[in-house]
Amino acid sequence: MQKIPHAVQGIVIEIIYALAIMLCAFIIGTAILFIFK
């Protein structure tokens, strides 16, 4: 039962990793559109 909070934490960290990738990519994409215009 102690394991459940750890597992939830793990899930949250993984989702944050995914969101971080998306955010970074969005920034790169936006930058490219402006730089290369």
Place this chain on the structure above:
Amino acid sequence: MILKPQIEDLKTIGYYLGKIIIGLGLFMFLPVIVGIIFREINPILDFSLGILICLSAGGALIFFCKTERDLNWMQGMIVVSLSWLVASILGAIPFYLSQHWASFLDACFDSMSGFATTGLVLVQDLDHLSHSHNIWRHLIMFMGGQGIVVVALSFLVKGMSGAFKMYVGEAREEKILPNVISTARFIWLVSIVYLVLSTLALGAVGWLNGMRPVNAFFHGACIFMAAFDTGGFTPQSQNILYYHSFPFEIITITIMILGALNFKMHYHLWMGNRREILRDIETITFFTTIMITFAITAIGLERMGIYPAPLVLFRKGFFQLISAHTGTGYATIYSQQFINSWGNLALVGIISAMALGGSASSTTGGIKMLRIGIVFKALREDIKRIVLPENAILVQKFHHIKEIFLDDKQVRAALLITLSYLMLYGIGSLVGMLFGYPFLNSLFESTSAAANVGLSCGITDVGMPAALKITYMIQMWAGRLEFISVFALIGFIVAWVKGR
């Protein structure tokens, strides 16, 4: 002197193969249940027949090949490679009976595509396919992503060491928990937890987006299975474009990335070891290669002027890129658009992403991040060696859950498999070109098949030459198993023919 395989070898292989076939048959009960729920009579018959054929074949093998022996390495590898071939053929039977596939070969193609979590399709009239058949399409991706053998190990196999040999043969070198059976069960646990969370999330979004609730949650479960197992099937012909929904795409991207993580990483994060995700060579390499390949793709797209707004570039450019890199193969554009609208530079970005793949011991295909990371570290070490004074002692380490010393054996193994993948991509492209397809198109499709991605630029089509269909099937099979068990099978056959 090559030793000729003995009857005993065949018996042992046959016995375990039989068990796996029976396991496959048991899984077909799920589509039957779905058929009953949705009152789809023909599909119920199709899958019932499928179950009976599996039970007959598996039962016959178990009876006639009964043995108490455990598997050795060679036998374990061969059980794995044969299981995949046999599962593709048996799994295709219900497909063929539905009459949604133009030939039995096409049905086998989609079956192999499912188990190998590739996602290339030859199905006809997908928008009128039954729920039963659709759930089977997605279920085989779920099973294939976990590993057919892992599935069997969880339920049917009692012995330990033979189990490990099959586990390794299925491209899962890393033991997560002390014994393989627990490892297999942990993999199931992660998958089921995310299945529940994702089905609820996708179902809710689908419902809010205007789908009927039953459809929203049915699609949610299907999309999860194909996204987490980085497969790429969807219940409709337009793939993810069907949903016309930004929130749906965001959730799908999240699931794809989760599926691309090493199960070992899931284990350590879920056990409370939070920092792992920031230090591990794979998560760092993955982040880096995604950004680099996306930058290439984005510049290419900008040159073509097709997605001039940031959000549009993200929704189309990044979605396809992350789908390629995680080896999923989901698309929100039509396959012809890759060739007509994307331009060569963007395609090079996509092909590179497909070729690289996700983490080792994940559901993805491709060369994989651990090997890319190791190769780059080795390259750095060699450059350092040239630059530093001759008598300096250089020790290179990398962090993969724990600190590991980079030694020649690891680098050699990483390079050999990397080379094998590159050769496979190349051979498939050659075959495509032999049939008259242009170079970049052939390279795209070949890489997609061999890295088990599933994005298509239009070559995969019912009218494709049969030899090319078979080529892609072999690529999907070899790519998914990371070559070793396929080589073992070839070696076995050679030994039989030539040995004494």
Place this chain on the structure above:
Amino acid sequence: MSKNLRSVLFLVLMAICLAASVCFAQPLTSQELIERAKEYDGKTISYLGEAIGDVMHRGDFAWINVNDGLNAIGIWVKKDLAEKITLTGNYKFIGDTILIEGQFNRSCLEHGGDLDIHANSLTIIKNGSKVEEKIDIYKIIAGLAFMAIVLFLGLLRFLRKAFTKR
């Protein structure tokens, strides 16, 4: 009006009608639209196909995915037009066949770059219908045959166990 003038007027009228029908009534296939997307981008076109899946209402508008046998394309329509559709296609039903006229977008900026059609008009050409399932007797015969094999194998296993116990 003289006979000659009437004939000429009639011919001119026919010519105009023909030109009009050529301009508007000929629906394009999804394959043509996708392959020659650049050419048709932003133009008003006609598209004919079966409504499949769900009509997805989003406020005052709705998405309908329409399949013409080759591909399915997303159509963005006003709510009142969408409400004309009564049946959509899936395993059990053939959906309404609809004719759309509207603006084709290769990469619609309003919809995240989707290839879509913004419909001005929607006409039901043919109503959808239920698909009757035909039971294939050969499947049942084959099923019984394999059932017999499975039972036979079960019997063999039972006998073997019984004999080895002795």
